[in-house]
Amino acid sequence: MREILHIQGGQCGNQIGSKFWEVICDEHGVDTTGRYKGTAAESDLQLERINVYFNEASGGRYVPRAVLMDLEPGTMDSIRSGPYGQIFRPDNFVFGQSGAGNNWAKGHYTEGAELIDAVLDVVRKEAENCDCLQGFQVCHSLGGGTGSGMGTLLISKIREEYPDRMMLTFSVFPSPKVSDTVVEPYNATLSVHQLVENADECMVLDNEALYDICFRTLKLTTPSFGDLNHLISATMSGVTCCLRFPGQLNSDLRKLAVNLIPFPRLHFFMVGFAPLTSRGSQQYISLTVPELTQQMWDAKNMMCAADPRHGRYLTASAMFRGKMSTKEVDEQMINVQNKNSSYFVEWIPNNVKSSVCDIPPTGLKMASTFVGNSTSIQEMFRRVSEQFTAMFRRKAFLHWYTGEGMDEMEFTEAESNMNDLVAEYQQYQDATADDEEEYDEEGAEEHYES
Numbered sequence: 001m002r003e004i005l006h007i008q009g010g011q012c013g014n015q016i017g018s019k020f021w022e023v024i025c026d027e028h029g030v031d032t033t034g035r036y037k038g039t040a041a042e043s044d045l046q047l048e049r050i051n052v053y054f055n056e057a058s059g060g061r062y063v064p065r066a067v068l069m070d071l072e073p074g075t076m077d078s079i080r081s082g083p084y085g086q087i088f089r090p091d092n093f094v095f096g097q098s099g100a101g102n103n104w105a106k107g108h109y110t111e112g113a114e115l116i117d118a119v120l121d122v123v124r125k126e127a128e129n130c131d132c133l134q135g136f137q138v139c140h141s142l143g144g145g146t147g148s149g150m151g152t153l154l155i156s157k158i159r160e161e162y163p164d165r166m167m168l169t170f171s172v173f174p175s176p177k178v179s180d181t182v183v184e185p186y187n188a189t190l191s192v193h194q195l196v197e198n199a200d201e202c203m204v205l206d207n208e209a210l211y212d213i214c215f216r217t218l219k220l221t222t223p224s225f226g227d228l229n230h231l232i233s234a235t236m237s238g239v240t241c242c243l244r245f246p247g248q249l250n251s252d253l254r255k256l257a258v259n260l261i262p263f264p265r266l267h268f269f270m271v272g273f274a275p276l277t278s279r280g281s282q283q284y285i286s287l288t289v290p291e292l293t294q295q296m297w298d299a300k301n302m303m304c305a306a307d308p309r310h311g312r313y314l315t316a317s318a319m320f321r322g323k324m325s326t327k328e329v330d331e332q333m334i335n336v337q338n339k340n341s342s343y344f345v346e347w348i349p350n351n352v353k354s355s356v357c358d359i360p361p362t363g364l365k366m367a368s369t370f371v372g373n374s375t376s377i378q379e380m381f382r383r384v385s386e387q388f389t390a391m392f393r394r395k396a397f398l399h400w401y402t403g404e405g406m407d408e409m410e411f412t413e414a415e416s417n418m419n420d421l422v423a424e425y426q427q428y429q430d431a432t433a434d435d436e437e438e439y440d441e442e443g444a445e446e447h448y449e450s
Contacts, residue, residue, distance in 0.1 A: 002134035002243055002252060004052055005126050006066045009154065010100075010107075010147025012172050013140040014068060014075045016236075019229035020139070021064055021084055023237045024053055026362050028244070034061040034087045045245060045359060052243045055129055065126055067092050069119045069154070071111050071146045072099035092126070094119045100145025102180075104187040105404035107149020116153055123158065134243070135166025135200075135253045137236070142191040143174040143184035152194035159198045166253040167200045170236060173380055175208035176305050183397050185387035186411070192381065193414035195268075196421060201257050202268045203239070204304040204377060205232055216300060217276045231303065235271045237361060238319055238369025247357035248326050251319065259353040260315045260373045265424060268377050270308065272301040272370035287366050289324050293332040296370040297340075304380060311376025311429050313344045317353045322366025326356050347433040375429035378422045385418050 008017030025031070029038030029046045034057075038046050054062040066088055070076055073095050079085055080093070096115045100106040127133050136158055140147030155167060171191075174184035181187075195202050210231055214223035242250045251259075261267045274295035275287055296318065299307050320329055333352050337344055344351055361367050391397060392411055402408065 002052060002132055003065060003130040004134055004240060004243070004253070005123065005130070005136045006053065006064065006139075007069070007123070007136060007154065008066065008139040009069045009151040010140055010144050011070065011075045012144065013138070013147045013151065014070060014079060015225060016170065016172070016229045016232050017066065017068070017139045018079045018082065018084065019226070020233040020236050021066065021087070023233040023361075024064075025084065025087065027237060027359075028054070028062070030054070030062050030087070032083050032087060034063060036060065036062065048246070049244050051131075052240065063087065063089050065130070067094070067119065067122050067126060069094045069115070069146075069150065071096040071107065071115065071150065073097065092122050094122055100149060102143075102183060102187070103145045103400050103404065104149040104190045105401040105406045107145040107147075107151070108153045108190070109149075109406065110404045112146065112150030112153050116150065116157060119154060120157055120161075123154075124161075127162070133162070133165055135168060136162075138167070138169045140169065141172035142188040143172070143180055144187065147172075148187045148191040152191050152198070156194060156198045166257065167198065168239075168253055169195065169199050169202045170232065171195065171202050171204060173204055173206040173304065174384060175206045176383055178208050178211070183400070185384050185391060186397065186401065188384045189388045189414045189418050190410070192384075192421070193417045196265050196417060200267060201253070201260070203235070203271045203371070204268050204306075204380060205271070206304045206380070209303050209305045213276060213301070213303070231273065231276075234361065234367075235273045235303065235369055238273060238321065238367065239271075239371065241321055241357045241359070241369075242319065242355050245357050245359040247355065249355040250357075251317070251353070251355040256317055256371065260317055260371065262314050262348060262373075263424070263428070265421060266314065266373065266428070268373075270302045270304055270306065270372045270374055270377060272296050272298075272303060272372075274301065274368050274370070275364065276301065287364075289320070289328045289332050289366075292320070292366060292368045293318075293336060296368045297336055301370070304377070306374070306376045306379040308372065308374045308376050309343065310379060311374050311425070312342075313351065314348060314373045314375065314428060315351045315353070316370070316372040316374075317355070319369040319371075320354065320356045320366065321358075321368065322360035322364070323358060324356065324366055329354050329356055345428065345431065347431060375425040378425035381418050381422050385415065385422065388415060388418075
């Protein structure tokens with residue numbers, strides 16, 4: 001079976017990750033002790049491909065294929081004492097004591113580098129337990145020290161050891177208005193520098209967009225991180241549901257990548273989920289495929305603070321879940337492209353892939369997950385880059401990084417790599433089907449240089 005190995009790092013990654021496992025356990029009928037609690041009628045569906053995310057241990061317990069890492073014990077302790085704390089394999093908690101102090105260099109070069117071998121041992125052990133490993137999914141944030149610094153270190157090490165496996169990340173970017181730490185722009189830029197080279201697919205998330213969804217759509221007055229993480233976990237589950245449940249049109253991580261990535265560096269995706277309903281109003285919603293489609297393409301639905309109407313979609317993928325007619329799905333997808341043709345690049349015809357999985361998420365009749373490769377994602381990078389430049393020009397806070405042995409040169413490289421990325425998105429946003437000759441030559445030169 002095509003297993004996926006899940007890795008979560010840092011406070012943010014661990015909190016998202018633990019929410020994700022609650023959702024996955026729920027979908028597969030696994031209780032907090034790791035035992036199967038579903039009925040005989042459901043068991044075929046729930047257990048048939050449960051081994052994508054779970055390993056079956058002795059005594060019929062299901063153990064998540066998860067590696068949990070952090071440079072301080074706090075978040076892990078709270079996971080361990082939480083409702084699902086006993087389901088994870090105790091050896092798979094790898095943590096240090098010192099913390100990374102929101103410093104990318106500590107996570108990537110000093111503290112993180114000391115712990116990385118212990119993490120890699122656990123990753124190897126889990127990978128050897130797999131029948132046919134499909135790839136890795138990493139949850140982390142880019143603003144802190146551990147998830148960003150150590151997370152990208154781990155990704156590059158896994159890349160060396162498993163070059164042909166898919167590497168999918170769920171990366172929480174710093175928000176435009178809400179800032180947790182002053183040095184976020186540094187940490188994020190250094191991380192993107194790594195992700196461009198070493199990851200296959202990055203799902204871009206950010207807290208502000210998630211807060212907006214909670215306020216606007218879900219009508220929550222005081223959203224907590226738990227609410228935000230719940231949104232993220234719904235999307236994460238949607239991306240892999242085709243691997244875990246039977247469907248009429250399947251997709252997996254590699255199919256997703258092949259359909260979504262026209263140029264290797266442009267692998268940063270926007271994600272959305274529908275139906276987003278407030279907790280109270282769920283039972284009043286009767287969903288139809290057109291309504292789902294409308295909501296999932298809605299700009300307010302995107303889980304990162306970039307507006308797809310400011311750019312164009314290079315490619316997109318829609319994953320529907322529930323009992324529905326594929327004909328209707330196809331019609332709706334064609335409909336979206338025809339009505340909004342100016343928002344799709346015309347030099348990639350039929351650039352929306354759809355897949356249909358028969359089993360909806362718990363508590364819903366049907367749902368859909370959206371993954372789009374839009375040039376407007378450059379807004380995220382551009383914003384971080386401006387903040388980065390403002391501080392870097394004055395060399396503010398730089399001593400925290402050089403003190404851990406980093407060189408200013410690495411900052412300059414990361415800055416220019418991110419600016420190149422923005423320029424590439426812009427180039428393809430402006431490209432039309434007619435002037436392709438000149439683009440071919442430019443594109444070719446660029447790829448040789450990189």
